[in-house]
Amino acid sequence: MQLPTMTMEDRNGQKGIEVGQCNNNEKSSLPNNVEPKKTFRSALPQILATSAKNILLLGYGMTLGFPTIVIPSLQPHHGNVTDLREKDTLSLTEEQISWFSSINLICVPLGCLMSGTLTQPLGRKRAMILVNVPFIVAWVMFHYASNVGMLYASLVLTGLGGGLLEAPVLTYVAEITQPHLRGMLSATSSMCVILGVFIQFLMGTMLSWRTVASINVMFPVTAVVALCFVPESPYWLIGRGRVADAEKSLCWLRGWVKPHEVQPELLQLVSSLKSHSPSNRHNVTSVSFTPSCSSWRNYTKRNFLQPYSLVAAGFFFGHFGGMTTLQTYAVSIFAQLGTPVDKYIATLYLGLVQLGGALICVILVHWTGKRPLTCVSTVGSGVCFIVVATYAYLYSSRNSYEWLPMTFLIGSAFLSHVGIRLLPWILIGEVYPSEIRGVASGASGSIGYIFGFAANKVYFYMLNSMTLPGTFWCYGAVSLVGSVFFHFFLPETEGRTLLEIQEHFEGSRNLLKKGRVSSKDPEKLGTVNPALVPDETHL
Known part of the structure; x- marks a missing residue:
């Protein structure tokens, strides 16, 4: 099967790389001929974009550690001396505590199953920004919780939010990083979740759980601000037919370079997505690569x-x-x-x-x-x-x-x-x-x-x-x-x-x-x- 001739243009209207007819063997070998730059300048924006995403995961780790510091204050006759006001106004039975410690985990898989279907139409960046909303609402509800229902509802929100962030977070890092950095930067995701749990334990030893909840609000807010300054995944942009926007994204991610410097990689992405999207082999620039989620x-x-x-x-x-x-x-x-x-x-x-x-x-x-x-x-x-x-x-x-x-x-x-x-x-x-x-x-x-x-x-x-x-x-x-x-x-x-x-x-x-x-x-x-x-x- 042959690829149609295609010409890409940069922002200044200059002609980019022209792709002629090529057979399957040439198409498969094309990515191997594109050697990305491996300088600190090219790595820095990828590190920054990953760090913005990691702030979101740090906040998610805090939702996993939060029940551990709340439970002692909600148990009758086992309240923390720094948290007497909360212990007097709100307490849980052992059965309620067992649910309090597990509702979060039960809701995460449900959010995971919805995560992919919501991420594909919205995009990786927009999905990561929006998923902070349930976290912000949950922390506010925790701080003002006056009954068991509010606590349970807050945990449902954190569980769903934790599940919803899985697809955009994991795919974003894989799609913006170069191969020699992907494994290292992907591994920071789990490390940040673990760090979030640990930070929550430390805060719980010094502050009341309501105070901790109010402080935690700043992490999803910071994540929203940070994510506004990073580009969308070039994979997703090309999949939506937005090749020009993908070029701008790659320019930012590869060290704020000129458009002609990312043309080989851009061509590689277009060719790889085109070759694995049969319905879109005839028009790369105008037809979306996004598949129908209803197709099993x-x-x-x-x-x-x-x-x-x-x-x-x-x-x-x-x-x-x-x-x-x-x-x-x-x-x-x-x-x-x-x-x-x-x-x-x-x-x-x-x-x-x-x-x-x-x-x-x-x-x-x-x-x-x-x-x-x-x-x-x-x-x-x-x-x-x-x-x-x-x-x-x-x-x-x-x-x-x-x-x-x-x-x-x-x-x-x-x-x-x-x-x-x-x-x-x-x-x-x-x-x-x-x-x-x-x-x-x-x-x-x-x-x-x-x-x-x-x-x-x-x-x-x-x-x-x-x-x-x-x-x-x-x-x-x-x-x-x-x-x-x-x-x-x-x-x-x-x-x-x-x-x-x-x-x-x-x-x-x-x-x-x-x-x-x-x-x-x-x-x-x-x-x-x-x-x-x-x-x-x-x-």
């Missing part, structure tokens, strides 16, 4: 089913490998095993190493790739849980070696966040074709939260039937099985273009055999990444 055929194809299965497996092994349960029930687990420090201090250490592990993942993913990090993460966390299970079976009743379970549980938290806990969130934004990326991202986030909810719900059943050692042995076994699974099925997507990744899942390219990059290219191997080194000649 796109979701029965190999290029959706395979990546969706891979992402779902990432969530499964991440949640049922024990880390979700440990994070939720850390205080009681540390109390049951015994620790040389207070169980709350041990839980604080757990939160710190989670943040540290996520930061290490962000730093290393470019240099090592995803496959090595995932292997180290799953094997390491699996071994840690097996050691703790063996200790609980042999020594827990003797009060011996109390440092051992705390050390290895904290080690499992660190190792899991180095790889497997962040892996599916990184993959979501880059493994799906553009025509289904929004809806598929929302569906992927939804299955992740469902697995997380299920992992927590079955914990007590496992504990009652297998005891704590048996439960932790099971977690260790799941992690080790996960390492084997990813060895055989996880392609190395780091440093690859979105088109190359898509071709892998379509079957025309094998990233499992080829690995990350050629060993003859030390720069691509990550030994040199000029995008991370400030270029004084450009600054």
Whole structure:
């Protein structure tokens, strides 16, 4: 099949790159001939755009940590001394508290399922701006809450908002970043959510929960302001037939350059979207690439089913490998095993190493790739849980070696966040074709939260039937099985273009055999990444 001749024009009316007739082989090789600039100036706007999006995720992380600091003040006879007024005016029964701690998570998958369908017509940027509205309303309602209904309604809003942001946030980063930066910048998403939870814990130790709620309003407001200054995804703009706007977006994202400097990449995006949108092969500039969301055929194809299965497996092994349960029930687990420090201090250490592990993942993913990090993460966390299970079976009743379970549980938290806990969130934004990326991202986030909810719900059943050692042995076994699974099925997507990744899942390219990059290219191997080194000649 041949592409029609097409000419692009820049803002000044000058002719850009002209594309003549080319066959399938030429079309497939076109992206490989476009070598993007890798300077700090070209990386800076991508970092800024990602940071604007991360403010939104920081606020979302606070919604996840907020119930933890509210519950003690709402329990009768267990109020915080700094929060006596709220304790006297509003309290919850144990049944109400159980709902208060879970309504948020129940509503997130619903928002995820709606996220893709709302993101596609609105655009990534506009969707991220609008999703701040329920967060702002929720924080105001929390501050003025006078009854249980207001608390529940606020949690529903934060849950829906958290689900709605999944598709635009994940797809935006994948679509604005260059391949050598994508993995690193995508990994900052989970790190910011973890940071938001941790900041909420710190604020809760010093301020009343109503005061914390009022302070939290400034984060979605700041996110709205920041997002107004970043461009829309060029992928989405081209998909809507707005090639001129996509050119302006690329000029901003690649270092505020001239239009002619982004013509090769713009042509690559147009060609890749055109080649995967059969209904739009005859007119790139005037016809939208946006597919009909009512068409289910796109979701029965190999290029959706395979990546969706891979992402779902990432969530499964991440949640049922024990880390979700440990994070939720850390205080009681540390109390049951015994620790040389207070169980709350041990839980604080757990939160710190989670943040540290996520930061290490962000730093290393470019240099090592995803496959090595995932292997180290799953094997390491699996071994840690097996050691703790063996200790609980042999020594827990003797009060011996109390440092051992705390050390290895904290080690499992660190190792899991180095790889497997962040892996599916990184993959979501880059493994799906553009025509289904929004809806598929929302569906992927939804299955992740469902697995997380299920992992927590079955914990007590496992504990009652297998005891704590048996439960932790099971977690260790799941992690080790996960390492084997990813060895055989996880392609190395780091440093690859979105088109190359898509071709892998379509079957025309094998990233499992080829690995990350050629060993003859030390720069691509990550030994040199000029995008991370400030270029004084450009600054």
